[in-house]
Structure formats: structure tokens, C-alpha cells
Amino acid sequence: xxxxxxxxxxxxxxxxxxxxxSMEEFERLKQTVLFTEEDVHYxxxxxxxxxxxxxxxxxxxxGFVGSHPHLLxxxxxxxxxxxxxxxxxxxxRFGQWILxxxxxxxxxxWLNYQMEIxxxxxxxxxxxxxxxxxxxxxxxxYLIAFIVPITLTIRDFLARKGHSPETVEKxxxxxxxAVTLQVVLWSYPYARDGDF
Amino acid sequence: xxxxxxxxxxxxxxxxxxxxxSMEEFERLKQTVLFTEEDVHYxxxxxxxxxxxxxxxxxxxxGFVGSHPHLLxxxxxxxxxxxxxxxxxxxxRFGQWILxxxxxxxxxxWLNYQMEIxxxxxxxxxxxxxxxxxxxxxxxxYLIAFIVPITLTIRDFLARKGHSPETVEKxxxxxxxAVTLQVVLWSYPYARDGDF
Numbered sequence: 001x002x003x004x005x006x007x008x009x010x011x012x013x014x015x016x017x018x019x020x021x022s023m024e025e026f027e028r029l030k031q032t033v034l035f036t037e038e039d040v041h042y043x044x045x046x047x048x049x050x051x052x053x054x055x056x057x058x059x060x061x062x063g064f065v066g067s068h069p070h071l072l073x074x075x076x077x078x079x080x081x082x083x084x085x086x087x088x089x090x091x092x093r094f095g096q097w098i099l100x101x102x103x104x105x106x107x108x109x110w111l112n113y114q115m116e117i118x119x120x121x122x123x124x125x126x127x128x129x130x131x132x133x134x135x136x137x138x139x140x141x142y143l144i145a146f147i148v149p150i151t152l153t154i155r156d157f158l159a160r161k162g163h164s165p166e167t168v169e170k171x172x173x174x175x176x177x178a179v180t181l182q183v184v185l186w187s188y189p190y191a192r193d194g195d196f
Numbered sequence: 197x198x199x200x201x202x203x204x205x206x207x208x209x210x211x212x213x214x215x216x217x218s219m220e221e222f223e224r225l226k227q228t229v230l231f232t233e234e235d236v237h238y239x240x241x242x243x244x245x246x247x248x249x250x251x252x253x254x255x256x257x258x259g260f261v262g263s264h265p266h267l268l269x270x271x272x273x274x275x276x277x278x279x280x281x282x283x284x285x286x287x288x289r290f291g292q293w294i295l296x297x298x299x300x301x302x303x304x305x306w307l308n309y310q311m312e313i314x315x316x317x318x319x320x321x322x323x324x325x326x327x328x329x330x331x332x333x334x335x336x337x338y339l340i341a342f343i344v345p346i347t348l349t350i351r352d353f354l355a356r357k358g359h360s361p362e363t364v365e366k367x368x369x370x371x372x373x374a375v376t377l378q379v380v381l382w383s384y385p386y387a388r389d390g391d392f
Contacts, residue, residue: 029337070224145229149229191387
């Protein structure tokens with residue numbers, strides 16, 4: 001699947017609004033999560049390691065969500081059943097998200113798309129992209145909590161291509177920083193005015 | 197210093213309000229960050245490992261904050277200078293927080309105190325405990341971002357007492373889960389009504 005055919009994937013499109021977070025503030029956030037050029041290097045490496053394992057990673061993550069009713073809930077229709085087309089469309093974007101996290105330059109387009117992702121979890125835009133009648137909002141508490149499973153479960157995949165434990169650790173730390181940085185940016189629409 | 201003499205430390209006091217997060221929701225949050233009884237075990241071990249290194253950990257964290265003007269800012273008075281008594285009072289509680297994270301049972305008192313800690317970072321109660329004229333609010337973005345430095349920098353300290361790499365890793369993962377779980381709870385006052 002090319003990025004053009006991923007349903008609802010609008011990275012870099014002109015209709016993605018400009019992020020309310022300035023580049024100056026973004027730099028301060030990178031400093032706060034200890035993100036450096038070295039992390040960019042190890043994220044690129046992680047991208048190469050993960051590229052042919054994307055479906056396995058998604059199987060694991062979907063298995064995690066699917067085995068917890070309080071998480072699967074956000075994919076359900078009014079009949080209490082998960083909506084297959086919704087799960088599928090999100091899955092394609094989620095796979096691309098892994099690659100974008102590793103390979104995209106963290107520039108203005110990237111920053112803008114983080115806000116878009118935040119809005120799509122928040123009641124502002126949830127369900128709109130996919131036209132589904134699922135619950136209208138993913139709570140902030142689960143957005144932040146997900147830093148843990150998304151970080152811890154990636155490690156085994158990073159270790160599968162014969163890199164040294166030190167290199168795997170560097171890729172893993174870069175991933176952890178990148179995920180946390182994104183959750184920070186996604187939290188913007190959830191915060192009370194002036195609280196972000 | 198005993199917990200009774202730590203300035204502004206009110207863990208378990210009757211004037212700490214009940215958390216708006218129910219025990220049932222707290223259980224779901226623990227599942228979401230993969231927190232199990234095994235983590236409780238390794239947190240206790242981490243507490244024993246860290247107990248005589250608290251000042252060293254705090255030196256490192258204060259060094260990190262002190263070397264970043266955008267972070268030190270939240271400890272400054274109207275003259276733009278850090279307020280020594282504020283830094284000192286917070287430091288005593290921060291040290292106790294390390295031990296509480298490792299050793300306290302995560303019961304109703306613990307849950308209540310997490311809300312209190314959140315309020316003390318948020319504009320609702322910041323500065324009140326210490327009676328200082330510092331900036332009135334720590335932004336949500338830094339609260340979440342701090343998961344990274346607070347998690348990554350603890351690892352060396354966990355490794356200093358001769359435990360196997362596997363055991364250090366288990367302690368470190370338990371710490372990561374515990375820190376993220378707390379940041380989730382601290383975010384409550386920042387969220388728009390119904391968004392948490």
C-alpha cells in the first residue's frame with residue numbers, strides 16, 4: 001500500500017491545519033525528552049529494522065486492544081460490536097505511523113500532522129475521517145497510558161535483526177522519546193485553555 | 197528527615213481530597229500500562245536499591261532542570277531568579293516521591309495523593325503549598341514530557357547494586373509503568389470537562 005492509498009491519511013496535505021505549537025516550543029519539548037540528532041539516526045535504523053515487521057507489530061497491538069474491553073470499546077458501533085472497516089482503516093494508518101515516526105523529518109508538516117492525529121483522537125474529530133458511529137472520544141488517560149505498551153512491546157521487534165544489545169537499546173530509547181514527544185503534541189486539544 | 201518533617205508533604209492526611217478517579221478506573225489504567233503484581237515486587241526492590249542514592253538522583257534531576265531555562269523558569273520569582281527555599285522544599289518532597297513510588301501500596305490514599313500532586317502542578321494549587329510567587333502553572337506538555345528523563349536517568353542508579361541485567365531491566369520497566377501511571381493521574385485537572 002502506498003501512502004496515497006491509505007484511507008484518511010493526509011500527511012502533508014494542504015487541508016491539514018498549522019500546528020498551534022511553534023517550532024521554538026517544539027525545540028524546547030525535544031530538549032525536555034532528551035531528543036537529539038543521535039536519536040534521529042537510531043530512528044532511521046529502527047525504521048529499517050521494523051519495515052518488514054509492521055504487520056507483526058500491528059497484530060500484537062491489535063491483540064492487546066482486542067483483549068481489553070475498555071480499549072476495544074472505542075472501535076465499537078452502537079450495537080456494542082467492533083466495526084471491522086474502522087479497525088482496518090485505522091490499522092493501515094497505524095502501520096504508516098510506525099514508519100513516519102522513524103523516517104519522517106520532524107519539520108512543520110510533521111508537527112502539523114501531530115495536531116491532526118490529536119484531533120482525531122479527541123472529540124473534535126474522532127470518527128469523522130472514517131465516517132463511523134463509534135464512541136466520540138478517546139480519553140486523555142488512555143492516550144498517555146499507551147506510551148507504555150507502545151514503547152515496551154517494540155523492543156523485541158528491534159532486536160530481531162542481529163544488532164548488538166547496545167544498538168537495540170539506542171533504537172529503543174529513541175523510539176520511547178519519539179512516542180512520548182508525539183503524545184505530548186496529541187494532548188493539545190484535551191487541555192483547558194492555557195493549560196497545555 | 198521523617199515524612200512528618202517534609203515541608204508540605206500531606207500524604208494520607210484527612211485534608212487530601214478523594215480522587216475523582218475510581219478504583220475500578222484505576223484498575224483499567226493499570227492494565228493499560230501493563231502493571232502487574234510482578235511490578236509491585238520489582239518496585240519494592242527498586243526502593244531498596246534507590247534508598248541510599250536519593251540525593252544523587254535529585255542532584256541529577258535538579259541539574260537537568262537547572263541547565264534548561266525553560267524548566268528552571270517554574271521555580272523563579274518575579275525577579276527572574278530561582279527561589280532557593282522553593283527548590284529546597286520541593287526537593288524534600290521529590291525525594292520522598294521516589295520512595296513512595298517504590299514502596300507505598302497503590303491504594304485509595306495513594307490515588308488521592310496523585311490528584312493532590314496533579315493539582316499542585318496545575319494552576320489550581322501551584323505555589324500554595326510553599327507560599328511562593330513563582331509562575332502559577334506547570335504546562336501539561338512538560339508534565340508528560342518528563343516521563344522520559346525521569347525514566348531514562350533512573351536506570352544507572354538501579355544498576356549500581358550488583359543485580360543482573362535482567363533484574364535491572366525488570367525494575368526499570370516497573371519504574372517506567374509507575375511513572376507513566378502517575379503522570380496519567382496528574383493530568384486530570386488539566387483536561388477539559390469530560391476529556392480525561
